[in-house]
Amino acid sequence: MAKASKQSSARKSGGRSVPTRPRAVASTRTLKRGERAAAPVRASRPVNRKKDDNTAVTRVTHETEVRGTETRVERVVERAPKPSLPDVDRAAGRGRYVYCIIRASQPLKFGAIGMDEQWADVYTINFKDMAAVISDIPLAPLDSTRENVLAHERVNETVMRDHTVIPMSFGTIFKTREDIVELLRSAYDAFADVLSKMQDKLEFGLKVLWDRDEIVRAIEQEDEDIHRLKMEISSQKGSTYFARMQYGRLIDGALQQRSERYVAEFLQRLRDVSVASRVNRAIGDKMIMNAAFLVQRDQEPAFDRRIKEIASAFDKLTFKYTGPWPPYNFVNIRLKLERAGQH
Helix, strand or coil: CCCCCCCCCEEEECCEEEECCCCCCCCCCCCCCCEEECCCCCCCCCCCCCCCCCCCEEEEEEEEEEECCEEEEEEEEEEECCCCCCCCCHHHCEEEEEEEEEECCCCCEEEECCCCCCCCEEEEEEECCEEEEEEEEECCCCCCCHHHHHHHHHHHHHHCCCCCCEECCCCCEECCHHHHHHHHHHCHHHHHHHHHHCCCEEEEEEEEEECHHHHHHHHHHHCHHHHHHHHHHHHCCCCCHHHHHHHHHHHHHHHHHHHHHHHHHHHHHHHHHCCEEEEECCCCCCEEEEEEEEEEHHHHHHHHHHHHHHHHHCCCEEEEEEEEECCHHHCCCCCCCCCCCCC
């Protein structure tokens, strides 16, 4: 990994250190086919999508929800709210907000889709065959509101239609054009390695949910020990405290085993239509799987079909499937920033 020889100050934006002229070092790790990621990533994350009528820009993605043999595929059109940028004196200066890194030998323009309404043009700053996709923005603290994160995500989704992208963390702002060129120069080898590994690859999300009460009832019928204990509890006239404690432990264990079995089977059945997978923490009692899959662009139809085949075979589960996204879960970029005077 290359290191820059220049150093300078950093300012805070939404709790993040933002470089002016950094010493940038990028470390990356991508996964082999079928490998499951374990380490957390440091990249911006897509936000939950819901309709909002107070909008300036329309963003189109797709979301599929499948339950059993009933498959619903719909185009979700989201009207992204206007970013809530600070009201500042623009004469005080502007920064350069970086959305992502791409390969591009010539300067590119992506239209007026940027974070700030007055400086909305999104364009590239180039170094050799590498480019940072940026727009201008006031030099002021930037809050990680839903509107701002959606604006960040909207640009990345637009760029990834025609380019392989390395998504940058929300709130990455540089003071000058030269600072961004320095970033590209110092981390050129690392960026090039990641772009090569992520070439023509997309990320898809898959969440699997169940009705816990429905599953518990099925376990009570299928498991002889649990069924017998349930009947004993319902027929006893005295205290059932210890029996209920034992019943609870058995149910929890059976639910855990069944959940793990489902997840292992889904990962196995999706392995040959994906490059890699990452299992994230499930949220709440209903969710049993929260995973991301890295998929070759030309394998997207096959991956989509496989999701529907799996859903059709499990009529007691609900499958929520989103994408495509930039490879948030499969790229790990760390930028080491130094303040002026530090060594």
